[in-house]
């Protein structure tokens with residue numbers, strides 16, 4: 001399969017929303033609302049410090065990833081709204097998307113990347129992925145997302 005990684009645009013916006021919404025077992029409804037708002041703001045050109053990328057093969061959207069910049073810290077980016085379509089997982093698309101994103105941010109002012117997930121079991125595979133691509137868990141905050149759902153904060157130096 002010939003896969004392109006490129007910036008999220010108006011043309012791929014609906015596919016990106018559909019991709020993240022196809023994974024209700026990993027996200028809360030409020031995450032979808034925030035993801036869609038982030039995608040739209042980026043596409044409209046109002047968030048130049050942020051970066052959203054998609055992976056596609058022809059017309060088929062396979063994955064989406066983004067990062068938002070912390071305005072109150074030095075070269076710090078937070079990963080946002082990361083999803084690879086169900087039938088496509090485990091095939092290297094997530095790694096490719098993330099490495100493209102990290103490369104582009106490092107070439108700007110990017111110093112540190114963070115990602116927020118959970119140590120709850122519904123994200124065991126997500127944590128395995130982050131560890132495989134070089135992230136280290138630096139904090140765990142109990143009952144953060146909801147009671148019984150802790151925050152796991154992962155860090156990678158760019």
Ligand SMILES: CC(C)(COP(=O)(O)OP(=O)(O)OC[C@H]1O[C@@H](n2cnc3c(N)ncnc32)[C@H](O)[C@@H]1OP(=O)(O)O)[C@@H](O)C(=O)NCCC(=O)NCCS
Nearest residue numbers: 026082083084089090091092093094095125126128129132
């Ligand atoms: C997390 C996610 C984006 C990763 O994308 P992906 O395309 O499946 O990942 P890749 O195939 O690129 O995997 C990259 C590495 O992670 C490892 N990995 C991925 N899933 C794994 C798992 N369940 N267990 C162990 N290792 C895993 C792979 O072995 C691979 O290592 P390698 O490159 O050294 O062989 C994707 O699985 C996904 O959409 N998950 C559901 C949504 C989600 O969790 N989003 C993040 C919210 S914070």
